Amino acid sequence: MTDPRPDLVIYGSPVSPFVRKVASLCLLKGVPHEVEAVNVFAPPQWFTDISPMKRIPVLRDRSVTEQGTRGTIPDSSAICAYIERKHPAPALYPADPLDYAEALFIEEFADTSLAAAGGLGIFRPIFFAVSKGEEPRLDKAREAWAKQLPPLFDVLETRLAGAQFFAGDALSIADITVTQVMLQIALVAEMPLGGWPALERHFAAMFARPEIAGPYAAADAIIRKALPSRFDLT
Numbered sequence: 009m010t011d012p013r014p015d016l017v018i019y020g021s022p023v024s025p026f027v028r029k030v031a032s033l034c035l036l037k038g039v040p041h042e043v044e045a046v047n048v049f050a051p052p053q054w055f056t057d058i059s060p061m062k063r064i065p066v067l068r069d070r071s072v073t074e075q076g077t078r079g080t081i082p083d084s085s086a087i088c089a090y091i092e093r094k095h096p097a098p099a100l101y102p103a104d105p106l107d108y109a110e111a112l113f114i115e116e117f118a119d120t121s122l123a124a125a126g127g128l129g130i131f132r133p134i135f136f137a138v139s140k141g142e143e144p145r146l147d148k149a150r151e152a153w154a155k156q157l158p159p160l161f162d163v164l165e166t167r168l169a170g171a172q173f174f175a176g177d178a179l180s181i182a183d184i185t186v187t188q189v190m191l192q193i194a195l196v197a198e199m200p201l202g203g204w205p206a207l208e209r210h211f212a213a214m215f216a217r218p219e220i221a222g223p224y225a226a227a228d229a230i231i232r233k234a235l236p237s238r239f240d241l242t
Contacts, residue, residue: 014040015071016091019055020064021045022226023195025123026084027065028188033088033181035219039095043226058082067091085115088181100181107176114167114174114182118189122164125156126193130241134196139234146239149197153241157193158203165204172213187214191224195231197239 016034018041020027027043034041046055048064058080059066067087072079081087092101102108129152133145164186168174174182190211193199201208214220 013070014042015069016041017068017070018043018087019046019059019066019068020048021230022223023230024064025127025188025192026063026119028191028223028227029084029185030065030067030087030091031223032184032188032219033091033100035222036100036179036184036217037091037095037098039091069094085119092181100179100184102176102178102180104176107180110167111175111180111182114164115185117160117163118182118185122160122186123189123192125152125160126189129153129156131192131196134239135231135235144239146241149239150241153193153197161201161204161207165207168206168210170206172210174210183210183214184220187211187220188224191215191220191227194224194238195227196235197241200242 016039018027018030018034020043022028022031022043031041031043033039046052046064046066048062051059051062055066056062058068058077059082061082063082065082065084065087067081067090068074069079069081069090081090088100092099102111130149133148133152135144137144164174171177173179174186187210190199201211215224
């Protein structure tokens with residue numbers, strides 16, 4: 009009897025921008041997959057065995073094996089690169105060498121600098137506090153919005169240079185990653201981008217894609233249970 013489950017299972021939560029990044033890539037490629045929830049704050053032993061850094065997501069390719077570490081990939085960037093190699097069409101990494109390098113840089117920039125400012129600076133001080141029954145740390149979130157995010161948005165505005173996409177003339181991993189990381193802020197706060205018109209247009213165009221909006225909607229449904237409305241940080 010044929011196994012109805014997809015080969016690819018993403019361990020994690022849609023609340024993670026890195027889980028959403030992988031899910032969006034799969035959706036844009038039409039690759040069957042499923043997301044299996046894992047509590048990263050109290051992970052089961054089988055998960056810590058396959059996640060050396062104790063982070064989400066981790067991918068398992070069931071076509072390789074269903075147990076042990078073989079066939080598992082920790083880290084969203086490694087996962088996306090694997091899926092691109094295994095399912096090359098449609099391509100979500102540019103063919104041109106310079107555009108390819110730019111896509112990898114923007115992906116890394118979003119995964120590190122942007123994710124730290126938006127996640128540690130805004131999302132966690134608000135949502136983690138509320139989920140524990142505490143007052144949100146709006147002072148910290150407002151400081152991050154006023155001081156940490158503008159220089160990062162400046163970088164993205166400059167690299168985008170008014171173009172439709174970050175790397176070349178087609179959608180790539182760069183666009184996916186930037187949007188899902190920025191959406192981490194949008195889960196808990198208003199995100200006016202009028203000072204960065206190219207980035208604002210890019211964000212709106214990306215969010216209009218169901219492959220981006222769908223994973224975010226799953227996260228938003230979870231967040232809204234504890235936080236009915238978003239905060240104004242301006």
